Amino acid sequence: MKIICSKSNLLKSVNISLKAVPSKTTMPILECILMDATTNQIKFTTNDMELGIETIVDGHIEEKGMVALDAKIFYEIIRRLPDNDVTITTDSNFVATITCEKAKFTIPGKAGEDFAYLPVIEKDESLTLSQFTLKEMIRQTIFSIAVNENNRLMTGELFEIKDNCLKIVSLDGHRISIRKMPLKKEYSDRKIVVPGKTLSEISKILSGEIDDQVSIYFTKNHILFEFDQTMVVSRLIEGEYFRIDQMLSSDYDTKVSVNKKEFLDCIDRATLLVREGDKKPIVIEIKDNSMELKIDSAMGSMNEEIDIEKDGKDILIGFNPKFLIDALKVIDDEVIHMYLMNPKAPCFIRDDEENYTYLILPVNISQNQNR
Template structure:
């Protein structure tokens, strides 16, 4: 095999596929990136058997073939090369990389040993813009669980109903929900996608408001296709939680508040929290005022924000980080927050319910 390509293209492709290289594995071949130049395109592939990514780059194939190269070594070399044309030649399991005056000779692996991405039928797909997909992932993924004891919580529910796509994540303390309307109408579907997969896709996507991502589903896999990149992931098996049973339209108190003011206030309050400290912020809503208080070993803070309020007064405590995450995920200038009582979750949602953030309260003691 011999190929020629520009360093910039190669670095970008390595960055994309490296997201599917496992950090620990007993199968050393999976620690490699496969360069496949056996057909008409130069394609780079990485696969940890749960998540696989392939992307194609522009270049010249002088001699067809394929080779697998250790991802860490390959990435390290290419990133340090001058910004010129890179030549990669494979003879047997020896790889020669030449760029400018630099020349590396390293070991490779037979490309036929590499585990290829599963071939999926591209049926029952949907189309969504890069911007929209990246946006709804970023605005929900922060509330997946990092605890593997409940596998379903480490993923996100993707639910499709006619022309509405919904993403849902939860970690036992909060729920994040985003809905978007699609251009077409589709068959109803529910699947749970690993959070790692969605997180990596959000990093790869360019966020173009015109470019489309095609998403295809099978019983065990999901496939995302955009530009010259294909991402294939296993789904998480099992029945996702019945979120609708956890949501309520009832409330005893509703406040309308400037989102940025509330976010900045809570953000300031966290200056008094040491890492690992679980001190809550206490919200007290009354008439046209919301008081935000916190007291820790470092000190205390008390601040007031003007609000519009409907219903009765309430005092309730929350994990400040959970509130900050939700507020940062909302673009509206003013938001509505709904409360039932100090022991029940609050709901931050808009009238259309295109977003709905549910946060459980925490117990606190008043002095």
């Protein structure tokens, strides 16, 4: 094999490929990038058996061939080369020579035959979004997936297409995040669960530009994202996702409108008095026109008032401050609306169009109050 690519093109493609290289594996071949120049295109493939990426590299093929090279070493080499054309050649033993200007690297490679190719996805109906939208929808929900694997379904996100609307849902037992996006075309109804890891890796590769498109295809066991010169295939999580509709209610006894930044800064200040692992709730007392936040810990105490607009009853309620912070951080609106029922019922933060809904369970503070 002999290929010539610019350093910048190589680096871009290697960076994409690295997202599907497992950090630990019992199959050393998976730590490689498969470089396939057997056709008229140079194609890099990586696969950690859950997530697979294939990306086309702009470059010139002088001699067709294929080789698998250790992804991390290859990345480190390319990264440090001068900004110029890079030539990669292999001999019959798959030893690769990488040259750029006067620098010459020689590293051992492997035949590509053992490589686990990506599953072939039958492309029928595709869902097309802007890369910006998909990236934003992931960012605004991914924080509330469960970290531990006790319940596999909680480590993924529900992608639901219904009534020409895409809905992404994540939940971890204490909170639910929902993002909705009306679709421009007609689509058939679908419901799948995508691994959180896939989504966080893909959002690192997506350009985030509103004019760049991404096409999404679904099969029974896989999801395929196609964008730019890249294809990302991921297994799905099997099983039926939680029925959340019964947990969502539009009833409320108290509605609060508050400046998001003021609220976030205030919670941020309060949490500095909470040591990690300590489960101190933040206590919020909602009255007409003002909301008082209070926290009391071994390190000291803090309280602060914020101006609000309120409809309905006064309420005293406690929250895990992290859950409020996580949700507030991803909301772009300047003013947010909170809907509350009573100190034991979930609090909803949502916009009027319900493009986003964040449900957060409160923490029992009656004990704290009786002290």
